Amino acid sequence: MESFPKGIYEDNQQMSESVFVGLCRIVGTTEQVAIRRETVDIMEMMLRQTTKYEYHMMTSGSWREGFRLKGSDVDVMNWPKNHRVIMDMSQSEYYNRANTTLILSDSSESPPGFTLLKLLSPSQYRYVQLALIRTNDSSYIASSLFAKYTCSAMYPNSILHGPCGSGYMAGEEYDTAYCLVCDFWPPSASSWIDRCCSWPDSEVVEDIISNGCHFVAIGHPLGQNMNKEWRISFSLAEQKCVYAMNHSQFLTYGLLKIFLKEVINQQTEETNELLCSYHMKTTVFWAIQQNTLHHWCPQNFVAGFWVCFKLLLKWVYEGICPNFFIPKNNMFLSKVNGSAQNRLFLQLYELYKKGPTCLLQSHSIKTYIIDMHSSPRPFALTEDTVTRSEVDNDLELINTPSSFDSLQDGLSGVTEALYKVEQFVGSPLTIYEVAMLQKLTASVLQGTSFLLHNMHIKVGNSKQKQIYIANKMSCHMLKLAVQFGCVSDLLFKIMYHYKTLRYKEALSFIKMTKDKLAQPYLVLNGKVDKVKYTHVLGGKSWSTKMRQGVARDIDLHNKICYISELIPEQQSARQKDWLGLRIPVFVMLHFLEFLCYKHVDAKLSDAALEELQVLVHHDQGLYIRDVLKDISWEILGICQQINRNHRAALYSYQQSLTQYPLNKIQTATQRRMANMQINEIFF
Template structure:
């Protein structure tokens, strides 16, 4: 009984740290929606993978993304060519005859492929084969040249987030070497999940087996899509068991060990959970059995280390321990793990995170533990995460009108399809962004035309789309309307929108990223639809896509950012508000323009990170300098530009800042 109560206590603690069922579902649904929109009619598709896609939001986890060309397809045998138009699709044939289980060579039988693929090829056995190491280097150079090679990925830092980009190929067919997995799917996963997984085939990532004959040329068969679908099909206790295994690895097994000496990884933990669920080792996966489920997985892991065999879940013949865990390393690891095993479930007391949950029960045996998810998180707390999650997956950057039209057509199709509540609200925000992009693209297209009727129609459509976007978007999205009015010389209309926005941004219940007064927020908009909360109580930074001109005063910064491979500028909402206010009043009342500049100066000089995060201080000082220069305060502008140079160059505007300093002639 004590073990069951401890399990429930750990379950509650894990829900707080990893997420309730509702939180995890919302993360997955939002990620799915973003992927669906971005991949429609694209030549290169992407897929989030790893723990982030599975629904974890751990502080130190990176973001894994897979990219593959849609006009290249991998087949397993020549008979599969009948499913493709070989004049449009470049076909790649698997040759696994000389590779270990789970790996293959990729052969171009017709020697037809895109330039990047052909440049990555080598001659071998009388044929043209794609070298995984060459392809990895080619995609790194063309994509993010400042990244480093890490396994099959190109890795680096984007802002504060670590990323792993894997450029790969896709097959529409399930691998013959994984046929045994289909036969094992009796109780888990359910038939419709298994069929969906098989129907979606697999990927090939650019890394060979360390003990293979062609390490630099081989490709590993990747089941990343299948894996996240399996994780999706877990119940919440099973998902938290997986999370517990990840914490066990990080805080206990690998604690204090150098990265190069770590033998076990998160993938081993996930594989152990997969096997434990499919083998039906624990009849009931529920909160009171969470620790029992962990113990089952730990014993399975211990058995694998003892035997030196960790069978891949899809291709059991692929022993994932083969290249690292053998000999003295295997013996040493087994002794460490067996020492933990002898301590029983008390071994989890070595985890700082889990210890507190267990001690609560040990110190108070009569403690009642409530595992109902509705008591674990408040409405405001859930909304904070939901909105941040939507923004984190919000990356529709396009300056192409045709792509905008395709996006809007996709939105139109999705409106009539069955969507979850989280997908609906995510789709609304995506739609607002697409409408904003389309409005400014249309305006820029017809700015210099001589046909007045076309200009009139374009302006009317643009204005309508921006107002529609504001209905779907956040409070801060109203500033796009103000930008448009300023751009079209309607300064009073712009100031009217700015004034309305200022009132809403000043409300004590406003949610800005993760900052919110939860009590006031709940009092003001609690129980209302997320669409209403968007319009009334949520703000975000202003995002200016660098290939679209929004206001001419920021064109040098956008061009500088674009030259440095940044797709957009990110500007704090109050900075943009005071900037626009100062610009508009310059044409109406210079005194009020100076007053707006003074407000901007106070904000930039004295903010302690409450409104302007460290990542946005470069552009904030820059905008202050622009306003000061336009007002004739050249010494103050020089100081602001120098301050911009001293900040972290998140927006990559250094070239523009340097140029503005030269133009001051002081």
């Protein structure tokens, strides 16, 4: 067994600081975590206030808390807007029962933290209707049926895992949980309010209580009504508690997650699934609130980890892990018991006997402990001392996904979105929130310009003057979008010129875009030469960096016609409830160049097709991500079909069908292939 080099154990402060620095590099600095949280927060706020879906959506879990650890999944919660759970009948007076479906929580026969849900008024929500069962002349919503029917509601072919539909999409693991919401704090969690003397502070506590809780569709495994019971979920409260942590506390939570994955869960098969990340989070919550460590800071970072580890060891010994909000809910009851509990305790006790040196068994942390004497720190370390480079922070912001769900509702939706943007601009925002707002605004402006054009073209009796005004407005919005957006957003302007038959103007923008995309400092899909980027764009404003140095895949909303050549693919995806097409920027660029030159110069059109063909056939992931090869082969096939090279087109379509179906275009591909074969027979 490895041990610390001589003198390390005694120098606990230096060890703590070294591990703290290591965790900043693995988990993130204060600034990186702030970027992740603030951008997701404002995006969800925008979507919640502008989309007209029948349900609300919220990201939760590690992703929402600010983690981006390898292997972490993305958790999403959905609940119907017009359904509310109440804790007692007196709370019904706060709702208009004509447009709100009320559900009563009845926990009288359930274990702590669980409840039955009794339907009080008719529901039009399909999944509630499917899950109804009759008991003693009352209708209850059975959790097992609800989970079964909602499992694949968001992503087809998901696998039921607890209350969630789980699976992989584009190589990333996801968990989606359809649930129900309650605006009131559950009485069974009232003791938590009384415990919050020192942490979290009163403002956070008030915020948490006022936002109520959720109910997720899973019963207690040892309960009498397992298939009917629902678990009370405090996901939103937990997120707010994590936000209330200082950075040392947050990184302690991160260290426990890493230690669980790399050390605790690597012991034996019998014990490697007994503990989970949620137990680690609960341990940190209790350790902070019980004030076991008076000062959580880089200098005693390892001490914070050790406090939590000892608490976890105690819980395993006793077989009791009290839920942070409802302590009577023992989260070890069904799993950590019997011989498995005993084996787990002995394994943890062996780690405990080694003291904090047990951290050496984590390959992610070990290096920072061993190397700590080789790089002495001449300054006092604080939570904000450890920083990342400007380009690393920029990449954090660039790589944050943004959504265009507000385009789902047509012009009314985007009008509402622009109004909300105006309201946000007038409120105090951080630089990261402003940056995300710019990304969302560019997306909304692009969609609006095409919606406006399509509306006037579709209405046959639109006067020439109206079409002219609409065109001027669309062009102006696309110009604004380029100011807010990035280099690749120029392609929307090119698409618009192509759509309105201005091929030469489109080609001039294609040349400009090619020049911008050829710059050596360009960030393309999160990859960049950091030295060149810093040399050219270091210190510049975020808008300048976006306009000059950032390119990303092109997102086309499936309810908007951008160019007619992709209508079949958009229709195919819409049939599978898929929001949009995602196309590699260089594939889209060559596609548009081919289409424009088709009306201007046949030889140059063939040259553009040749460039596209070389790219699709030979790219090794530099310009086309593996998950986007379906649409890339499809577009190549479309171009070849337009050029009447049916054999090559058929091969490209066949290749498209063998790729990961991210864009859900298989129906369009099959129809194109069938139409080609019919044409060959009759023509």
